[in-house]
Amino acid sequence: xxxxxxxxxxxxxxxxxxxxxxxxxxxxxxxxxxxxxxxxxxxxxxxxxxxxxxxxxxxxxxxxxxxxxxxxxxxxxxxxxxxxxxxxxxxxxxxxxxxxxxxxxxxxxxxxxxxxxxxxxxx
Amino acid sequence: xxxxxxxxxxxxxxxxxxxxxxxxxxxxxxxxxxxxxxxxxxxxxxxxxxxxxxxxxxxxxxxxxxxxxxxxxxxxxxxxxxxxxxxxxxxxxxxxxxxxxxxxxxxxxxxxxxxxxxxxxxxxxxxxxxxxxxxxxxxxxxxxxxxxxxxxxxxxxxxxxxxxxxxxxxxxxxxxxxxxxxxxxxxxxxxxxxxxxx
Numbered sequence: 212x213x214x215x216x217x218x219x220x221x222x223x224x225x226x227x228x229x230x231x232x233x234x235x236x237x238x239x240x241x242x243x244x245x246x247x248x249x250x251x252x253x254x255x256x257x258x259x260x261x262x263x264x265x266x267x268x269x270x271x272x273x274x275x276x277x278x279x280x281x282x283x284x285x286x287x288x289x290x291x292x293x294x295x296x297x298x299x300x301x302x303x304x305x306x307x308x309x310x311x312x313x314x315x316x317x318x319x320x321x322x323x324x325x326x327x328x329x330x331x332x333x334x
Numbered sequence: 335x336x337x338x339x340x341x342x343x344x345x346x347x348x349x350x351x352x353x354x355x356x357x358x359x360x361x362x363x364x365x366x367x368x369x370x371x372x373x374x375x376x377x378x379x380x381x382x383x384x385x386x387x388x389x390x391x392x393x394x395x396x397x398x399x400x401x402x403x404x405x406x407x408x409x410x411x412x413x414x415x416x417x418x419x420x421x422x423x424x425x426x427x428x429x430x431x432x433x434x435x436x437x438x439x440x441x442x443x444x445x446x447x448x449x450x451x452x453x454x455x456x457x458x459x460x461x462x463x464x465x466x467x468x469x470x471x472x473x474x475x476x477x478x479x480x481x482x483x484x485x486x487x488x489x490x491x492x493x494x495x496x497x498x499x500x501x502x503x504x505x506x507x508x509x510x511x512x513x514x515x516x517x518x519x520x521x522x523x524x525x526x527x528x529x530x531x532x
Contacts, residue, residue, distance in 0.1 A: 257337035258504050261345050296508040299338035329336075 214240055215306045215315035217249075225320040228288045232319075236306050237279035244308045247271045251284045252305065253321075257298035292320040295330030335510050341472045342504035347497075350468065352386040359393060362456060366390075369453050371399070371418045371441030376449045377458030380495030383445035384422050386458060390443065394418055399441065409435060417441050424451065460496050462489040468496065472503070 219234040226232060236249055248270050254263035267284050284304070293300050303318045320327050337343065354362065366373055371394075375383045387403070394401045403420040404410055406427050413419060418441030425446040427435065432451065436442065444452060466485035469476065476484075488499040 256343050256345060257340070258501065258508075259344055294336035294338055296335065297337055299336055301338060 214238060214313055215247075215308060217304055217306050217315050217317040219304075219317060219319070223319065225322065225325040226286055227323055227325075228291065228321055229286055230321075231283060231285050232304070233281070233283045234304075235279055235281050238274070238306070238308065239277040240308060240313075241276065243274060243276045244311070245273065246309045247274050248307045248309060249282055249284075250305045250307065251286070251303075253290060253300055253302045255298050255300050257295075259298065286321055291322045291328050293328035293330060299327075335508055337508070340504055340507050342500055342507055346472065347500050350385075350471065352382050352389045353464065353467070355464070357456070362390075363393060363397070366443070366455055369455060371443065372439075372452055373443055373455035374424075374449065374452040375443065375445045375456050375458060376447070376454050377445075378447060378494060380492070380497035380499075381458035381460050382496065383458050386456065387420050387422055387443065387445050391420055407431070413438055418443060421445070460489065460494045462486045465489050465496060465499055468500070469503070472500075473507075 216237045217234060218237070219232065223232075232251070236247075238247060248268055250265055250269075251267040252263055252265040255261055266287055269282055269284070271280055286302075290300055292302055301318055302321045303316050305317075306315045307313070322328060357365075375386050377383050391401050391403055399417040400415055401418050401420065402410060402413070402416045403422070405422040406424050409421065409427075409431070410416075410419075416439070419435075419439045421435070421442065421444045423446075424432070424435075424444035425448070442452065443455070449457075462482075462485045465488060466482050469481045469485055470478075473481070484503075488502055492498040492502065
């Protein structure tokens, strides 16, 4: 197992806006970190500067070096996952051990159709 | 191609760090110490001055120096406890602000397009070979001859500005149907056609 791991219930890769995401996070570290955070966020990737928005953070204080926790977070109504030629908006959960910032990330789609919205030109 | 799949996204470009070719970090830091940490990184636009300045900061901190970075004209007012101030684009400061900055700082490392304000620590330059080396990190699957030709074309077209060349690559790959196929604009014929119709 890698040092940090995120498992989404049912191994889902797409959720409708407003949906609840459940799963389990696990970590196996050489020493106990001061804290581990699970962050629900979106970010942009493309030609321009990256933008990001953190929706929810769950903090696990003084965890054991190897442990696991179940989690439950709720998506907002927007923004949807989308891609064009110049910019993509990507949703993700990220598990971060503090303060050394080791991370694991699970990316997924947020859309009413289950597919990311494709802007003109990216089809 | 979707933006998320483009190999030349801004975040990917920013992850690329400065590549020293004609010197080593130890030599550069020794030279900087000889200059009493008052020196300039000089070079034209898009040649890596800011990246080199960013890469210097942790190396100076590792030597026990208290470092602060900023970008002109936003110079911190309180420099208490700062051993070395790293100022990007210092040449945009007025003569008066520059004079004050020099007096207020112990260590001062700046980036500038032209030499003169402080002794030159390093001159940032580029060539087609460096660009080809960078391209191999972004698009390792592109065959070497194509990569070399692309680097030569882009280096000339953008007058050595690597940042502009990589943005150009973003646009070219954005026109590619997927991340595996080189864009049609890489073909020599396409280049000729563009020039003919331009």
